[in-house]
Amino acid sequence: MSKKSVRQMTSEVIENEEVSAGIFRLTLAADSFPETAAPGQFIMVRTSDGVDPLLRRAFSIHDLMDRRIRILYKVVGRGTGWLARRKKRDRIDLIGPLGTGFSVPKTVKxxxxxxxxxxxxxxxxxxxxxxxxxxxxxxxxxxxxxxxxxxxxxxxxxxxxxxxxxxxxxxxxxxxxxxxxxxxxxxxxxxxxxxxxxxxxxxxxxxxxxxxxxxxxxxxxxxxxxxxxxxxxxxxxxxxxxxxxxxxxxxxxxxxxxxxxxxxxxxxxx
The missing domain is CATH 3.40.50.80 (Nucleotide-binding domain of ferredoxin-NADP reductase (FNR) module)
Structure with missing residues (x-):
């Protein structure tokens, strides 16, 4: 993970769909998000309007294409509960891509x-x-x-x-x-x-x-x-x-x- 490839940005909510009971797929605008992100990497998301919860939450990158980033999450606490209430055009602060993702060597068939x-x-x-x-x-x-x-x-x-x-x-x-x-x-x-x-x-x-x-x-x-x-x-x-x-x-x-x-x-x- 190169430090130059990591961005902190505020992204606009495009869609926040409940795909099953308590499970959501959040789609965010990602115009400036690095296209070099690998599957298995994650983003750190601010999940409050204030200081509670104070720490960001980590979410795997579900998909990244067409200048949109998606995460898939399950509501389990205050942070994800706050996230589930986000509506279209709301803005969410995130940092990423972070970590080391999956590798796909040329030998894999x-x-x-x-x-x-x-x-x-x-x-x-x-x-x-x-x-x-x-x-x-x-x-x-x-x-x-x-x-x-x-x-x-x-x-x-x-x-x-x-x-x-x-x-x-x-x-x-x-x-x-x-x-x-x-x-x-x-x-x-x-x-x-x-x-x-x-x-x-x-x-x-x-x-x-x-x-x-x-x-x-x-x-x-x-x-x-x-x-x-x-x-x-x-x-x-x-x-x-x-x-x-x-x-x-x-x-x-x-x-x-x-x-x-x-x-x-x-x-x-x-």
């Missing part, structure tokens, strides 16, 4: 995306890039209920095969998406038994930490390269406060700076 709940947010932008590179892409998307599986029509329009799972069985298979993914990847790679590392395959995951841990272990056991987008409370979002550090094979690293995306094998989960 097949991409498996694993999303849990609102963790699907960065995959809209990632999928568009994968498709532009003619990479065979499949989305594994799980949530508590079918109402939380947002954005399915957008993925269908991009021609992305989807494998769905919900805990209550209201959409797709009943159960956890990581278990569904485990069966599919084992079938694809001819497991059980460790497969030879195939650098043409790459797993991208974003969601709750228990899901990321399970995906990381599955990547390790199957010999497939993986990247996970970690979540952490952030004070500043620019690497100064050191409030979002995690342990990796290289030592302590900041989710907001070296992350939020890390190679799955480098995160020390225990």
């Amino acid at each position: 097949t991409a498996w995306l694993v999303a849990g709940g609102i963790g699907v947010a960065p995959f809209q932008m990632l999928i568009r890039i994968l498709r532009s590179k003619h990479i065979d892409t499949t989305l594994f998307f799980g949530a508590g209920t079918g109402n939380e599986l947002v954005g399915l029509r957008d993925f269908e329009e991009q021609g992305i095969p989807q494998v769905l799972a919900t805990e209550d069985g209201s959409a797709g298979e009943q159960g956890m998406i990581v278990e569904v993914f485990r069966k599919r990847i084992q079938l694809a790679l001819g497991l059980p038994g460790k497969a030879k590392i195939d650098r043409s395959c790459r797993v991208y995951a974003c969601g709750p930490q228990p899901m990321l841990l399970a995906v990381a272990r599955l990547c390790r056991d199957s010999g497939v390269q993986g990247e996970v987008s970690m979540e952490s409370e952030m004070g500043c979002g620019i690497g100064t406060c050191m409030g979002c550090v995690i342990r990796t094979s290289r030592g302590y690293e900041r989710v907001c700076r070296e992350g939020p995306v890390f190679p799955a094998e480098e995160v020390l989960w225990e």
Whole structure:
């Protein structure tokens, strides 16, 4: 992340659509937002008119195109509640793009995306890039209920095969998406038994930490390269406060700076 590519700006609300109960897709004007932003990067958004909440909130970049930036968010507290009340032509202060996003090496021919709940947010932008590179892409998307599986029509329009799972069985298979993914990847790679590392395959995951841990272990056991987008409370979002550090094979690293995306094998989960 180059400091020159980061901007603080006040953006006008174009649309703030409730796409499912308590889940919103916010579209902002982004005339001066850097077009070099990568999928998996994030923005820090001011979510109050005063000092409460005082700190900004981090949101993955859902998409960036046509001079518009989108974020996908779930209302869980005062900050996101304030955000949900924003109307067309309101103005919102943001800083970004921040952090390290997903990588798409030239060797990748097949991409498996694993999303849990609102963790699907960065995959809209990632999928568009994968498709532009003619990479065979499949989305594994799980949530508590079918109402939380947002954005399915957008993925269908991009021609992305989807494998769905919900805990209550209201959409797709009943159960956890990581278990569904485990069966599919084992079938694809001819497991059980460790497969030879195939650098043409790459797993991208974003969601709750228990899901990321399970995906990381599955990547390790199957010999497939993986990247996970970690979540952490952030004070500043620019690497100064050191409030979002995690342990990796290289030592302590900041989710907001070296992350939020890390190679799955480098995160020390225990």
